[in-house]
Amino acid sequence: MAPLLELAEVRDAVDAARDRVDTALRHRALRRQGGQVAAEANLRAAVASAALEGHPHEREAVRDGTVTDPVMQGALRVAGALLDLADRWPKAPRQVLARLHVLAATGSVAADDLGRPSADPAGAARLDTLAGLVAGGTKAPPLILAAVVHGELLALRPFAGPSGLVARAAARLTLISSGLDTRGLLAVEVGHLAREPEYVGAAGAFASGTRDGVRSWLRHYTAAVTTAADELVQISDTLLSTRQ
Structure with missing residues (x-):
């Protein structure tokens, strides 16, 4: 995947996003309030992911526990499990994907479909290739690999139900x-x-596979990461101000 960095403006976008992330992660609120920041970030991530899946909800309603929508509940379960799954992800990516689907889709799809990717041979081959990249098959920067993982899974939609989660x-x-x-x-x-x-x-x-299509996706992904870094600063500033 190294050539992806050489697409027009991609390397600069990756470097700029990484710099913004590094700055956000140095926020002084994270020294003592990191747990609160993480909880708020996960809540916002889950609400946004459910909305992107066509299930928008007010953040405060979700925070109050009044939203019973199974897709929203799945997004919350997924967000809460990420740190526990992180060590297994590069070692057994297909198993982790299956677990993510169980967390995301319980209550939304039939129990027999949970954790079971499509049997389509072409899709299975692409999923195997992606798993190989995650398991150490590339030296591409994390932002590039994350973007490719995201884009491929959106294109393949290997699981039933809220596969975008x-x-x-x-x-x-x-x-x-x-x-x-x-x-x-x-x-x-x-x-x-x-x-x-x-x-x-x-x-x-990205799903089209053209150079311009891949470049467009990579530019979008780095912009989204930059926004996430800014969101982290905003969360941290708010928590710091309420503590003072």
């Missing part, structure tokens, strides 16, 4: 397990939702 979670797992975001503080889903038309269009462009 799985794609977005797998991308975040890539950022966590790679060391870029070890505490799972980047709610990248918020960045995707802030640019939802672009998200949908760029994902479709």
Whole structure:
């Protein structure tokens, strides 16, 4: 995947996003309030991911526990499990994907379909290739690998029901397990939702497999990560101000 960095403007976008992330992760609120920041980031990530799946809900209603929508509940379960799954992700990516689907789709699809990817041979081959990349088959930067994981899973939709929840979670797992975001503080889903038309269009462009389509997706993904870094700063600033 190294040539992806050489697509027009991609390397600069990756470097700029990484710099913004590094700055956000140095926020002083994270020294003592990291747990609260992580909880808020996960809530926002889950709400955004459910909205992208066509199930929008008010954040405060979700926080209050009054939303029983199974897709929203699945998004919350997924967000809460990421840190526990991070170590297994590069070792057994297909098993982790199955687990993510169980978490995401329980209550939304038939029990027999949970954790079971499509039997389509072409899709299975692409899923195997993707699993090989996650398991160490590339030296591409974490942001590039996460974007490819996300884009491929959106294109393949290997699971029944809210497969997008799985794609977005797998991308975040890539950022966590790679060391870029070890505490799972980047709610990248918020960045995707802030640019939802672009998200949908760029994902479709990526699925086309053209150079311009892949470039469009990579540019979108780095922009979403940048937005997530800004969101992290906003959460941290708010918690710091309420503590003073």
